[in-house]
Amino acid sequence: MTALTVSAGREEDASLRPLPWQRMAWVTWRQHRTPLVSVAVFLGALAVGIWVAGRTTHHVYAAAVAACESRNSLACPGMANTLLGTYGFLSNGFILQGVPVLIGAFAGAPVLARELETGTFRYAWTQGFGRWRWTLAKLVPLAVMLAAAAGVFSLVLDWYYQPYVAEGSQALGLTAYTPFFPGLFDLRGIGFAAWTLVAFAIGALAGMLIRRVVPAIVATLVAYAALAFAVGSWLRPAYMAPVVTSNLNVPGSAWVMSQWWTKGGRFTFAGSPPQNLLNKYCPNGPAGPVGPGGMPKTTGLAECLTPHGYTQWTSYQPASRFWAFQWIEGGWLLVLSALLIAATIWLVRRRAA
Amino acid sequence: MDIDKQSNTGAGSPIEFRLDPASGVPTYLQLVQQVEHALRLGYLKPGDQLPKVRDVVAALAINPNTVLKAYKELETKGLAAGRPGQGTFVQATLSQVALPELAGLRRTLLGWLASADAAGLDEDGMVALFTSALRDFHESRGSRTRGGAAGDETEGVA
Amino acid sequence: MSPNVVEASGLGKRYGSTWALRECTVAIPEGHVAALVGPNGAGKTTLLNIAAGLVAPSAGEVTVLGGRPAGSPAALDGIAFVAQDTPMYKNLSARDMLHLTRNLNRRFDQPYAEARLGELGIPLKRKAGKLSGGQQAQLALTLALARRPRLLVLDEPMAMLDPIARHDFMASVMTAMAADGVSVVLSSHVLAELERVADYLILMSRGCVQLAGEVDDLLAAHRMLTGPAAEADRYAGRLSVVHTSRGEAQAHLLIRASADDPVPPGWEAHTVGLEELALVYLREPAPAVLPGPARARGQNNQQTEVTK
Numbered sequence: 001m002t003a004l005t006v007s008a009g010r011e012e013d014a015s016l017r018p019l020p021w022q023r024m025a026w027v028t029w030r031q032h033r034t035p036l037v038s039v040a041v042f043l044g045a046l047a048v049g050i051w052v053a054g055r056t057t058h059h060v061y062a063a064a065v066a067a068c069e070s071r072n073s074l075a076c077p078g079m080a081n082t083l084l085g086t087y088g089f090l091s092n093g094f095i096l097q098g099v100p101v102l103i104g105a106f107a108g109a110p111v112l113a114r115e116l117e118t119g120t121f122r123y124a125w126t127q128g129f130g131r132w133r134w135t136l137a138k139l140v141p142l143a144v145m146l147a148a149a150a151g152v153f154s155l156v157l158d159w160y161y162q163p164y165v166a167e168g169s170q171a172l173g174l175t176a177y178t179p180f181f182p183g184l185f186d187l188r189g190i191g192f193a194a195w196t197l198v199a200f201a202i203g204a205l206a207g208m209l210i211r212r213v214v215p216a217i218v219a220t221l222v223a224y225a226a227l228a229f230a231v232g233s234w235l236r237p238a239y240m241a242p243v244v245t246s247n248l249n250v251p252g253s254a255w256v257m258s259q260w261w262t263k264g265g266r267f268t269f270a271g272s273p274p275q276n277l278l279n280k281y282c283p284n285g286p287a288g289p290v291g292p293g294g295m296p297k298t299t300g301l302a303e304c305l306t307p308h309g310y311t312q313w314t315s316y317q318p319a320s321r322f323w324a325f326q327w328i329e330g331g332w333l334l335v336l337s338a339l340l341i342a343a344t345i346w347l348v349r350r351r352a353a
Numbered sequence: 354m355d356i357d358k359q360s361n362t363g364a365g366s367p368i369e370f371r372l373d374p375a376s377g378v379p380t381y382l383q384l385v386q387q388v389e390h391a392l393r394l395g396y397l398k399p400g401d402q403l404p405k406v407r408d409v410v411a412a413l414a415i416n417p418n419t420v421l422k423a424y425k426e427l428e429t430k431g432l433a434a435g436r437p438g439q440g441t442f443v444q445a446t447l448s449q450v451a452l453p454e455l456a457g458l459r460r461t462l463l464g465w466l467a468s469a470d471a472a473g474l475d476e477d478g479m480v481a482l483f484t485s486a487l488r489d490f491h492e493s494r495g496s497r498t499r500g501g502a503a504g505d506e507t508e509g510v511a
Numbered sequence: 512m513s514p515n516v517v518e519a520s521g522l523g524k525r526y527g528s529t530w531a532l533r534e535c536t537v538a539i540p541e542g543h544v545a546a547l548v549g550p551n552g553a554g555k556t557t558l559l560n561i562a563a564g565l566v567a568p569s570a571g572e573v574t575v576l577g578g579r580p581a582g583s584p585a586a587l588d589g590i591a592f593v594a595q596d597t598p599m600y601k602n603l604s605a606r607d608m609l610h611l612t613r614n615l616n617r618r619f620d621q622p623y624a625e626a627r628l629g630e631l632g633i634p635l636k637r638k639a640g641k642l643s644g645g646q647q648a649q650l651a652l653t654l655a656l657a658r659r660p661r662l663l664v665l666d667e668p669m670a671m672l673d674p675i676a677r678h679d680f681m682a683s684v685m686t687a688m689a690a691d692g693v694s695v696v697l698s699s700h701v702l703a704e705l706e707r708v709a710d711y712l713i714l715m716s717r718g719c720v721q722l723a724g725e726v727d728d729l730l731a732a733h734r735m736l737t738g739p740a741a742e743a744d745r746y747a748g749r750l751s752v753v754h755t756s757r758g759e760a761q762a763h764l765l766i767r768a769s770a771d772d773p774v775p776p777g778w779e780a781h782t783v784g785l786e787e788l789a790l791v792y793l794r795e796p797a798p799a800v801l802p803g804p805a806r807a808r809g810q811n812n813q814q815t816e817v818t819k
Contacts, residue, residue: 016584016617023614030607031600118601122594123651126563127615128587128658134615350567372707377784380707407689414681415707416544417689492770 019129024137032142035107039146043153046099053087054160060086061163061174068172080174083163091164093183096157100150100192101224104199107146109216111138112344113207132349139341143200151193158188167319170252179322180255182232189326194333199224201340208344231329239328242315248306253319262311273305281305366404368396372413380415384423388432392447403433403441514577516541516662516694517562523570524557531557533718535571539696539711541661543725544688546709547698548789553715555698556595559666562696563592576661588617591655595666597648601640605633605650612654624657627683644671652680656687663687665697669704681708702786712785714792721792726785733788736764738778746775754791765791 029036064079084091112135115121125131161184169175177184186195203220210216242257250256260270282304306312317325368391370384378386391397406420424441427433434444469479515538522535532554539545547555560566561573564582579585603611605628613619628635631649639647648671655663663684669677685708687693699705705712712729714722722729733753736746743755743762751767765783774780 016588018584019615019617027611027614030603030611119594119596119598120600121598122560122565122592123598123600124615125565126587126590126592127612128584128617129615130584130587374703374707407686410685410689411682413707414678414685416710417685418543418710419707420689 018133021133021137023129024134025141027134028138028141032107032111032138035110036142036145039103039107039149042103043099043149047153047156050090050156050160053090054156057083057086057160057163061169064174065168065172068174080176083174090160092177093161093181093187096187097183097228100186100196101199101221101228103146103150103196104201104224105203105217105220107142108200108203109207109220110213111142111204111207112348113211113213113216116208116211117213132345135345135348139204139344143197143337143341146200147193147197150196151190154187154189154192157192161188165253167251167253173252176252178253178255179319180236180317180325185232185236185322185325186228186329189323190330191326194330194337195228197337198227198333198340201337201344202227205340205344205347208347236325236329237317239325240317240321242317244313244315246311246313248303248312250314250316251319254316255319256314256316259312259314261305262313263309268310277305281308365408366402367391368404370404370409370413372415381419381423381426384409384420385426385430388423388427388443389447392432392443397443399443399445401443402439403427403443405440514541515539515574516577517545517573517575517696518578519558519561519571519573521571522558522561522568522573524554524561524566525569530569530718532561532568535715535718535720537713537720537723539694539713541577541694542692543711544685544695544697544709545711545713546705547696547713547715548700548702548705549698549715549721549793550700552717554718555715556666557718558715559592559664559696559698563590563664565592589661590664591658591660591662592664593648593651593655593666593668595670597651597668597671599639599642599647599651602638604636604638605642606635608639608650608654609635609657612658616658618659620657620659624653627653627656631679645673645676648672649676649680652683656683656693659691660693663693663695663697665695667698667700669699669701677704702789706785709785712789714789716793716795721795722789729788730783730785732767732769733783734766734768734770734772734774735781735783735787736766736774736778737781738762738764738775742775742777754795 060083064076064083067079068076089095115124121131124134127134129137163169164175164177165179165181165184165188170178179185179188185191199220202223203216206216206219206223207213210219237257258270261268261273368387370387372380372383376383388397388403397403403424406417406424409415409420410417424433424435427441428435431445432443432447433441435441466479469482474482517537517539519538520536522532523530524532535554535558547558549555557566561568562575562581564586567582573581575581575586576589579589600608600611609619609621609624609628613621625635628650631646631653633642633646633650639650642650648668652665652668665684669680672680681704684695684697688695710726712722712724712726713720736750738761740757740760740762743757743764746752746764747755750764752764753767754765756763765788
């Protein structure tokens with residue numbers, strides 16, 4: 001019996017050249033255009049809102065500066081509160097901390113989780129393109145686009161928060177925020193883009209591990225929150241060894257890590273002085289000098305204890321290190337993101353579906 | 354479906370196959386029998402083309418190897434011949450039985466039927482007996498023609 | 512010698528502590544329609560998934576298309592797989608699915624695909640999620656066939672189809688075979704339809720291959736003997752009996768024999784149909800030690816690695 005056999009013209013070459021990467025460009029766009037467009041629209045709308053708010057904030061700020069620079073103005077004290085009160089919910093930046101993780105989770109987790117949940121991976125991973133190259137060709141462009149969009153958006157945030165972190169504002173006592181303030185540090189510079197990138201990478205890996213969209217999104221949110229908290233609390237302070245000084249005039253824009261007191265070269269106490277000392281040397285209470293705008297200066301207590309032989313030491317990060325810290329944090333977040341994406345691709349390549 | 358059929362450049366085959374899945378007759382044999390039947394009835398004449406494998410497969414949804422097997426059987430019987438690149442064509446007719454001979458056979462058969470009826474066999478019984486005898490006749494004739502060549506065809510019998 | 516489209520030796524797959532496939536050895540020659548038959552849970556889907564490169568085996572080896580490793584780029588290029596329930600991107604239109612498949616593969620016959628969809632009455636603009644189950648299956652098959660593969664692997668492809676759609680589906684598959692020489696491996700648990708279509712049979716039960724071979728060879732190698740029940744045991748030892756079923760006076764013995772073997776006096780011999788044969792074997796508890804998988808003639812590599 002003659003069985004039909006393959007026609008002779010077929011390639012028998014077992015090692016075929018891989019298909020060109022740009023084949024995936026249309027694929028990635030067509031399958032993920034909804035999240036990409038949504039992110040663009042969302043960030044766009046947010047940017048417009050913040051710009052509108054920022055015009056007011058900057059206006060208030062300009063007025064405050066004018067009022068406080070002319071020292072004889074009566075309007076200056078209390079300007080700090082006015083500035084804080086303008087769009088107060090934005091002022092400490094915490095509300096915007098959720099944006100990177102929302103973008104990353106909702107864009108990153110479904111890439112693999114939806115394929116696995118709906119079973120379409122049985123189609124996608126049996127095509128000629130190959131499953132790990134397919135994954136790479138999706139994750140990397142998506143990551144880059146989202147990080148770029150986030151980066152562009154954060155320019156608006158940079159501009160908005162300028163009044164709150166400027167050196168001049170510190171000097172005039174208009175604000176107590178330093179550039180390192182946890183709510184603000186990663187909204188500015190390259191922090192916002194870097195955190196969006198790592199959120200996406202966490203989402204992609206979670207999607208591959210958990211294989212269901214909604215649980216993967218939840219897991220991404222949880223993992224990101226834990227990471228951000230850990231970084232802000234323990235890792236970020238350790239990027240560079242803090243400057244230690246006994247100079248009482250620590251600039252207001254500095255990020256004070258800790259303060260302690262010595263007397264005669266020996267450590268006495270850290271933080272606030274004990275009550276008995278205060279009663280002895282600072283009968284007028286801990287209230288110290290206050291900046292013109294109303295924000296207290298940091299040197300309050302030192303001025304009554306120093307004459308009695310106490311030395312106050314401060315360890316701090318100067319504001320000039322802001323960009324150094326941004327690069328360090330951005331750098332390791334980039335490396336982490338690359339590792340997470342590589343791990344995801346490795347899992348795709350190796351793991352039985 | 355038309356997409357699956359080749360474009361009809363020129364005439365198709367005079368006959369079209371049909372399939373009776375419940376008849377118990379193997380598919381390829383049904384095709385062979387239909388060709389023989391068509392030859393007998395004059396639908397097919399020498400030189401006519403048998404339906405293209407593709408068309409049969411598209412119409413009946415059967416395995417193309419089955420069609421090839423049927424056509425090969427017809428070739429073995431000398432009824433058809435394949436032309437490479439063109440298809441399979443009818444080569445000969447079935448030996449026609451002459452009319453007087455047919456009449457004689459019919460008479461003999463009627464006589465047999467009368468005897469069977471007298472012996473008490475009903476219609477189904479007659480058919481069963483006839484079918485069984487026909488099968489035995491075929492098998493004995495087939496084993497005579499196959500001789501000892503059948504041994505190496507089948508592999509894998511423990 | 513014609514290469515095997517799927518060749519597995521000692522193949523096993525474990526999920527957790529259960530073995531979905533065990534000691535599975537098959538060699539499916541090309542140019543055939545191989546039907547993988549067995550009850551649910553037999554391991555058919557697992558075997559097909561492994562052949563398509565979706566799943567890596569836990570034990571044993573598997574190669575496809577004449578020695579290429581399953582899942583390798585060369586294998587993916589030559590095999591088109593249609594999974595159970597024909598997964599589709601619900602939000603993409605049929606045209607988008609064509610575009611997608613074209614981008615992801617080396618070969619794609621766009622005119623054929625469009626013409627076929629037109630014949631089937633599947634509008635190109637409609638989203639895949641809005642198509643009926645049968646239309647989705649046809650779309651999936653169209654995408655697979657348009658890739659011009661060497662091997663088509665179908666996992667229970669006709670579960671969602673009505674009789675007409677089933678007929679058209681199979682007609683398309685068979686025509687692709689006739690026109691392009693595509694080999695087909697499909698799984699099913701509907702035996703009756705396979706008789707017309709399959710010329711290579713693999714019976715699976717509980718993760719093991721019970722029987723494998725060309726249908727013609729298998730049918731030629733079995734006989735059903737009918738005779739007096741009292742004599743059944745006498746012949747049980749002498750003949751290779753696969754299965755005995757008996758009434759009070761009459762018994763049937765399914766034996767392994769060819770047409771030339773003598774029939775015991777007083778017994779009748781019949782040929783066995785595919786469905787009957789399959790049912791008998793599927794009910795047998797032990798994997799059959801029998802016309803094992805028909806290796807392509809000339810090849811003799813029986814490397815069974817069993818890794819525990």
